[in-house]
Amino acid sequence: xxxxxxxxxxxHPLDPPSRRVRLALAEKGxxxxxxxxxxxxFSPDLPTLNPAMQLPVLVIExxxxxxxxxxGQAICEYLDETHAASSLTGKNPMMRAEMRxxxxxxxxxxxxxxxxxxxxxxxxxxxRGAGQPDSLVIRSACxxxxxxxxxxxxxxxxxxWLAGDVITFADLAAGAHLSVIDYMGDVPWDQHVLAKEWYAxxxxxxxxxxxLGDHIAGFPPPKHYAxxxx
Amino acid sequence: xxxxxxxxxxxHPLDPPSRRVRLALAEKGxxxxxxxxxxxxFSPDLPTLNPAMQLPVLVIExxxxxxxxxxGQAICEYLDETHAASSLTGKNPMMRAEMRxxxxxxxxxxxxxxxxxxxxxxxxxxxRGAGQPDSLVIRSACxxxxxxxxxxxxxxxxxxWLAGDVITFADLAAGAHLSVIDYMGDVPWDQHVLAKEWYAxxxxxxxxxxxLGDHIAGFPPPKHYAxxxx
Numbered sequence: 001x002x003x004x005x006x007x008x009x010x011x012h013p014l015d016p017p018s019r020r021v022r023l024a025l026a027e028k029g030x031x032x033x034x035x036x037x038x039x040x041x042f043s044p045d046l047p048t049l050n051p052a053m054q055l056p057v058l059v060i061e062x063x064x065x066x067x068x069x070x071x072g073q074a075i076c077e078y079l080d081e082t083h084a085a086s087s088l089t090g091k092n093p094m095m096r097a098e099m100r101x102x103x104x105x106x107x108x109x110x111x112x113x114x115x116x117x118x119x120x121x122x123x124x125x126x127x128r129g130a131g132q133p134d135s136l137v138i139r140s141a142c143x144x145x146x147x148x149x150x151x152x153x154x155x156x157x158x159x160x161w162l163a164g165d166v167i168t169f170a171d172l173a174a175g176a177h178l179s180v181i182d183y184m185g186d187v188p189w190d191q192h193v194l195a196k197e198w199y200a201x202x203x204x205x206x207x208x209x210x211x212l213g214d215h216i217a218g219f220p221p222p223k224h225y226a227x228x229x230x
Numbered sequence: 231x232x233x234x235x236x237x238x239x240x241x242h243p244l245d246p247p248s249r250r251v252r253l254a255l256a257e258k259g260x261x262x263x264x265x266x267x268x269x270x271x272f273s274p275d276l277p278t279l280n281p282a283m284q285l286p287v288l289v290i291e292x293x294x295x296x297x298x299x300x301x302g303q304a305i306c307e308y309l310d311e312t313h314a315a316s317s318l319t320g321k322n323p324m325m326r327a328e329m330r331x332x333x334x335x336x337x338x339x340x341x342x343x344x345x346x347x348x349x350x351x352x353x354x355x356x357x358r359g360a361g362q363p364d365s366l367v368i369r370s371a372c373x374x375x376x377x378x379x380x381x382x383x384x385x386x387x388x389x390x391w392l393a394g395d396v397i398t399f400a401d402l403a404a405g406a407h408l409s410v411i412d413y414m415g416d417v418p419w420d421q422h423v424l425a426k427e428w429y430a431x432x433x434x435x436x437x438x439x440x441x442l443g444d445h446i447a448g449f450p451p452p453k454h455y456a457x458x459x460x
Contacts, residue, residue: 051381052331052339067324074330081323093311094297100304101282109282151281 003063007032010049010057012039013214014123014183016115017072017107018056019176024076024169026207028083032058040128073103076169090168099163102155102170106177113144115177122184123219142186149187153194161198175202179211185222189230196230204228233293237262240279240287242269243444244353244413246345247302247337248286249406254306254399256437258313262288270358303333306399320398329393332385332400336407343374345407352414353449372416379417383424391428405432409441415452419460426460434458 007025009032011018025032037046037055049057050070058069058078069075080089090096118141121133152174155162162170178199181187189196202208212226224230237255239262241248255262267276267285279287280300288299288308299305310319320326348371351363382404385392392400408429411417419426432438442456454460 052335069324069327069331071327071331071334074327074334077330078323078327081326093308094299096311097299097304097308100307101299101301104301104304105282 005060005062008035008059008061009033010035010037010046010055010059012037012055013211013216014119014180015039015055016111016173016177016180017054019179019211020072020169020172021056021058021075021079022210023172023176023207024079024088026210027086027088027172027205028079030079030083038127040124072107073100073169073173076172080169088167088169088172090163091166095164095166095168099168099170102162103173106170106173110148110174110177114141114148115180117141118181118184118186122186123216127216127219142188145181145187146192149192149195152198153192156198157194167202171198171202175199175208176211179203179208183214183221183225185225200228200230203230235290235292238265238289238291239263240265240267240276240285240289242267242285243441243446244349244410245269245285246341246403246407246410247284249409249441250302250399250402251286251288251305251309252440253402253406253437254309254318256440257316257318257402257435258309260309260313268357270354302337303330303399303403306402310399318397318399318402320393321396325394325396325398329398329400332392333403336400336403340378340404340407344371344378345410347371348411348414348416352416353446357446357449372418375411375417376422379422379425382428383422386428387424397432401428401432405429405438406441409433409438413444413451413455415455430458430460433460 007030009018009021009025011022011034013019022032022034037043039055042053046057047053049059049068052070054070056070056072056075058075060067060069069078077089080087090099117137121137125131125133152162159165161167162174178187189199203212215221237260239248239251239255241252241264243249252264267273269285272283276287277283279289279298282300284300286300286302286305288305290297290299299308307319310317320329347367351367355361355363382392389395391397392404408417419429433442445451
């Protein structure tokens with residue numbers, strides 16, 4: 001008996017782990033309803049769906065059963081296990097360990113040094129109407145991003161993709177973070193040609209189309225954001 | 231041809247992810263050399279082994295090949311994939327997603343609210359000789375731990391172990407954090423009997439013996455720390 005399975009993702013377009021899950025769903029060809037949640041003003045549903053009070057949350061309805069998953073990487077690995085074709089975890093245990101190390105690199109280190117300060121200062125303050133951005137914090141984050149772009153260049157020169165010779169969740173994690181920063185116009189692509197070459201390959205994948213179509217009212221992206229020839 | 235594989239773990243006894251990997255190695259019956267690294271004064275080896283500058287790091291030597299793994303959960307999942315007997319990831323995709331969600335709960339939320347402040351104030355300051363502990367920070371962390379012990383009780387009442395009916399890395403992650411706090415004498419076990427019952431089951435496993443034998447010079451554990459009848 002084939003039951004219909006429906007997927008519903010609670011997300012925000014400027015939340016990098018939410019973007020990673022959207023990319024994973026698109027790579028796997030899984031149709032999914034999107035529910036917008038503002039991280040600075042969650043709906044009353046959110047604490048019940050995820051006591052950690054974080055996006056993304058994926059709700060899977062199958063007949064009478066309702067399963068709730070949270071944590072970006074937990075959701076991604078679940079999607080990979082249940083949709084095994086064209087795996088995004090890597091080809092062997094060592095590559096999978098490298099993929100998982102790099103996912104944490106971007107979700108912890110890149111997030112703390114680049115994404116979180118830029119998103120808070122440039123986007124959240126504006127969307128909430130909560131004061132002026134702190135230019136010192138922005139300058140420091142824009143300096144920090146350079147080391148990470150160099151690291152991406154160093155990795156892709158040796159391996160083609162970040163964790164090895166095939167695309168993995170490490171590329172989706174890095175691409176999700178960078179696409180949010182790119183939405184705010186803060187990635188110095190022209191001074192980092194190797195990282196740009198890797199991002200161009202990622203950006204041209206059909207799975208990227210959804211996030212390139214993002215448009216936040218009152219906070220539009222720069223022109224090059226959705227341009228594949230940026 | 232059987233080559234000898236040797237494992238070397240760079241760790242610190244008060245670093246919860248290091249403890250989780252030691253528990254995983256012991257559960258899997260993998261012998262491993264331990265190299266002590268102080269997180270507040272890393273040896274010159276560490277930046278080369280892990281550019282994220284974090285413990286733990288696992289070096290696997292197999293013949294001429296030398297593989298370096300970092301990030302606690304990446305290492306644990308690698309050990310599980312390469313030593314498949316008595317898996318610690320969970321029995322199906324949904325339980326594995328729950329395991330991964332809970333590992334992040336403890337490594338992110340519990341760590342920020344309980345482990346990190348207590349370890350920094352009570353242990354690191356003392357071991358470095360770097361000032362007096364901040365009693366306000368300690369009081370707040372000791373308050374925060376109660377909600378987490380209630381959450382453990384809530385989960386284990388419904389599931390036996392944290393992520394389901396079998397032990398997983400979620401239990402090792404939680405046990406690793408709590409064993410560090412217990413080393414400092416700050417877990418109010420007597421007021422949280424269900425969490426205590428779960429921890430007693432974990433503590434009595436042979437794999438726990440190694441960490442119960444930890445003894446840091448100048449910072450000894452309380453008497454009940456290694457006692458199975460605490």
